[in-house]
Structure formats: structure tokens, C-alpha cells
Amino acid sequence: MSENPTPGTLSFEVSDVTRTRTFEATDVQSTLPAGAVAKSIAASLQLPDNVPWGLRDDVTSRFLEDSKPIGEQIGPSAKVSLTPKTHLG
């Protein structure tokens, strides 16, 4: 985890939904909406951009709200998964 985070940013661990890839997202602007962060992470992982990606908190299993700032929903050292927001049935 980043030892000296830039003020106004946060770092957290991200996995893809299969957990085959895990990396640390560093210096993410805390005021960014979680939805925009999800899209950027998906692009970093070269995942298709026509999928509605969301970030899911690994502790609560809840999706972060796309429109709310990510810094209001998770703290430093959080672990999230990049998950497609698809519903079965």
C-alpha cells in the first residue's frame, strides 16, 4: 500500500471478478465518482467498455454507488472487486 499518499487521493486493492488479477490502485482522486473509477480500472485491465462495470466492496459485498465520490464509500487499504453489474433471471 502506498506509504505516502498524496493528499486528496487514496489507494486501494482491486481484483477482477475472477481474482486472477489483483493490483493496487494508487493516488486515485477521492472525489471521483466510483463509476468513473470503475471504468478507468476496466480500461487499465483492457476489459470491454460496453459492459457496465462496478466496484464491489469485498467486505460488505455491496456495490459502490456509481455517482458518489469513491472517497466517501471506501477508505485507504480497502479491497474491492471490479464486477460487471449484470443480473441473472
Next chain:
Amino acid sequence: MRQDTRCDRKQLAKDLEALGFSSERGGYRRHPSGVVFASDGRRPHLETPCRGRNTDPLLNQLGRPGLWKAVKGENGRILRVFDLPLAAMRDVDGRTDLDIDEEIVSPFYSLVDWALRTADGEAPAGWRLPPRDELEVLMPSEALTVQCGTEARQGELTYEPSCLALRYALARNVREDLPRARSDWLREVLLSAQNYWQMARVGFVGDASNPSVLAEADLTGVPHSLLDRVLGDALAALKCLVQWIVRSVAFLVDRKSRCEALEVCGIRPEFTTVS
């Protein structure tokens, strides 16, 4: 409703004369400051030469009131320009005049007056911030998000008594030991964006050994009656600038990325001043 361009030119000339400009071959000039009004049809603006040694268009520009910014002119000289937002000059309601403090003035007059009153780097005397809730209606937080591939940035509003500005952090804490080729390319990318996009400016801020790169549109001194249109233009221009260069900037400052072409195709940075 189509406006009579003859009337527009007449009104423009009348407004400029009222603001102390005199007609000269090729445009209008205001003495003794030397501020020139110029228009190539698409980008009406005010300009004035930069004076002083070693004026760097990317340093000491951010945070200054108004839309003034340093750009490289056609002959290589550094100029300070203030782009006049076109949308604010067109009155979509068919009105051509604004009632400001019981004085009827045109939007064009108000914009040029704003530029003149911020030309010396100070906020206009007596100017007050517009109400914050009005800004939040005009500019909800979702309107400030720029998401561009792997990069995303959230704009921030600076709302202080002598500063009203929109800002984006393009890169934070750029390392001092960034290789020379990357540093030169970074400057070139920023300078080209500064020259190309109206109303928005970029530059380095903070510790010289560890600066951050910001993009901003400063609206300090904006006429309240034109706030919605100026804000709309400024935000659009700023977001375009950010989208244009954010990925390039992120790549250039990321020491983990490798690209030998940057060294092969080196950039020789240069800027000239009018002493």
C-alpha cells in the same frame, strides 16, 4: 433570429471606443497599456505582449484572476491573451443589452471590461463571488467528471473571496528526476494544449522540485449576468483540454512506462520573451 452584422460591428466599435480603444490598421488598440482587440472571426480575444525576461508560459500563470494566459504567437513571441467566450457574446433571448447597475451595456462590453480589469493580475475591485448554490445548480458534480480510457479526473471548484476557478489535477508530484526527454515532451504537450484550447490554461504548481500539473479556467471577476454562459463555455473548454492530454501526461510522468522513441525523437523546448 439572425442579427444584423452591420449593427454588430457598429456596436462592437462603439463598445471598444467606450472602453478606451482606438481603431488602428488591423484592429483596435488601447493606450497606454497596449492591449489589442483581435478577431479572426472564430476566436475574438484580447492580447498584450509578455514583458520581462524568461517568461515561461507554464509557470506563474495559474491562480491569476481572469482568463489571461501566455501563449506562443505566430512569430514565436510570447503573448498574453484573454479569449472572449463566444456563447456569452451571443444573446439567445434576442436581447442585446444587459442592465448592470442601471447602466445598459452589451455582453461584449462586459466581457472586455472583465478582461481589462484583470489584466494586471488582480481581482477587480468590488467584485463579489456569485452565490454558491447558483454555481452548484449550473455545475453539478457529475458535470465535472472527465473519464478518458484509463484516466479519470474530477474537477474542483475553488470558491474564495478573490478566486473563482475550475481546476483539474493532471499529475501530482512530478518527480524531479524525470528523464530530460520525458520532461521536454511533457512541456511540449502542455504548451500545445495551452495554445490550442481557448479559455483554459495549464501549468506547474507547487514545489519546483516536485511540482504538480494543473489545468484551470479562472472566472474571478466574471460579470454575474453572464455567469451561466461563461461558465458553460469555460467548463467545456477545460474538459476538452483535459481529455486531450490527460493520457499523454499520465504516460510521460509514469517512470514505469518505457518508450525509446521519446529519446530518439527529442524535443528542444524553447520559449522567447519580449524584453
